[in-house]
Amino acid sequence: MNRIKATYLVRSTAAAISARADGIRVEQSVEMPLAGVRDAWVMEHIVGRVESITPAGPAHPDCFKVIIGLAAESARPGIAQLMNMLFGNTSLHQDVELLDAELPDELLAEFPGPRHGVAGLRRLTGATAAPITCTALKPQGLSVAALADLTYRLALSGLHIIKDDHGIANQDYSPFAERLIACQAAVARANRETGGNTLYAPTLSGAPSQLFAQARLVREAGVQVILVSPMVIGLPAFQELVADHLDAAVLAHPAMGGAAKISPVLLFGKLFRLLGADAVIFTGYGGRFAYSRELCVDIAETARGPLGHCKPAMPVPAGGMRVDRVDELVNCYGGDTMLLIGGDLLIAGDALVERGREFVSKVASAHADYMAHAACSAHATITV
């Protein structure tokens, strides 16, 4: 197999970077003094290689981008061993961040990518070209009956997807099995009344056997979209859950994703997708989190961009998004996007349904404007 190209951002002086890169290639492969490696095949095929060292540019003063070639054979099978070889020990070094990983085709082929992807989510929701609208059930602590009532009212708005808050797991005050049935019935009732097609997405959470049992209930209930936090349940459990236990589309939540010193572009845009996320939620600029607009666009474009055989995944900016920013968000992220607005709907109180409708209609009109402008620009470009 060809080598994996792992890119690290390393804080170092110019004088020290060569030795530092050498340390990383050993740490992430044989993890012992090379003087003690007595096997010629291991020296040639398994020991990591420094492929390149370049200054990281003005955005990262005193940093270098170091690309290490790692044996693909050492990083198999599955995501556990891939992450172990990409960043296991080196994650413990304060001066290193994992920026990117390019997998050779044979290794890439061992990961499924999204089952539904952008096109599948459009089929499931019936959203033809505009962004998919999504909201979250909150606050946690509400009873199943209260959550089902909230689901019903939000579904009357005509939103595409109503997901559990990621903090709503399997607590005693709203157990998963009861909540699933009640909220699924609530969207069905609203859909009958409106003729709409709102989908309920429950949060799957817990230890592996609990996740797999929840996936059985999801299938039995005819649920078509679920929410899960890959870094909370663990990437290997996420991989197995999606591959072997789910048919539903998968919304991946970024919780615990910031604890890892891994670039969010790689983690959310590439790795979550590689394991089968159909849509990847990330913290959008201008909300409660500090990601820049540039970083958000990078995550969105990576999620939708080329990745071997993998279908595109839908980017989902979230975390304090507001209805009054819909125009700007559509202009920034374009049509193949899911817009997730939770709290800003819920503060409407008794006017919840109207507020939801405002969100839905704003997305439609913003997308029409966006397309008209895009057509104009294309025309302008041609005539210039």
Place this chain on the structure above:
Amino acid sequence: MNRIKATYLVRSTAAAISARADGIRVEQSVEMPLAGVRDAWVMEHIVGRVESITPAGPAHPDCFKVIIGLAAESARPGIAQLMNMLFGNTSLHQDVELLDAELPDELLAEFPGPRHGVAGLRRLTGATAAPITCTALKPQGLSVAALADLTYRLALSGLHIIKDDHGIANQDYSPFAERLIACQAAVARANRETGGNTLYAPTLSGAPSQLFAQARLVREAGVQVILVSPMVIGLPAFQELVADHLDAAVLAHPAMGGAAKISPVLLFGKLFRLLGADAVIFTGYGGRFAYSRELCVDIAETARGPLGHCKPAMPVPAGGMRVDRVDELVNCYGGDTMLLIGGDLLIAGDALVERGREFVSKVASAHADYMAHAACSAHATITV
């Protein structure tokens, strides 16, 4: 239930810290504007509380320690939801690190802690009072036959535990099932010849169903100690693996424990132990990693210190430790410690067995000196 006390290190100005703490208590509980929370029970019981804000001291200029009281009911069941509520969204904020978590007794009681712990590891190895000696099979890439031969030679030294390198997983060049049988046979053969009791600890790795299948093989092979990286396989999978699938003692490896955002004292010293790690490996000062001596002692003392009903876990400094530092390491960490030296034995080449014996005898003499000195000091203290 009483509340969880979660301690965060927050980078902030004095003017802004109060609002920042308020943001964290909302983000880690209901995650929506409090104006929209209409349920009185949720407001009183589920919404997080700012318990205290104090300057973090000279070691962390421009930082504050913020203690948030979180509803224990929201953080159940299991480690997935506990981590989600402790740090799920807040991990995505660059200015926050998770420093500590104190669980109320009822919640603590839901976690098993070590099955064997320090005393159990002493029984298994026969090491009565001195540090337990441990080494690692390296480099990965070797065949099963080569690893078994290495195991045999290291076992002749009389080391207590020979573990797989954490990078040795289930690759094609040394598949788990074959390696387990071959290396277990190798220690048995050496033990017959020496009359010793060296234990082989294989690395368990992969997706949950693979881990559980490996645990069955471990049991069938009569293996008494295993190695696993909780952050590589995911904490919830680790919890289920230890609770439901293993009887063997558990060495927890810090790979992917990645540093900056969760304190290693909390992660390795407390959380790994809570889930059942009998020994916790961490990167010792003076080796290939940058942890300070003070931090290492803190991790070691936390792993062995009081934690509700949980047995003490054995601290294992590692990562570039050397035989010539055994005296110093024993003086620093004391007797209830496992010393893990890998590469520094392996570079001995043909003199491997002698080098292993030197490690074993140095630990014994260093511990005798340490005890004599401790007795002296105790005497001195009494007579002063």
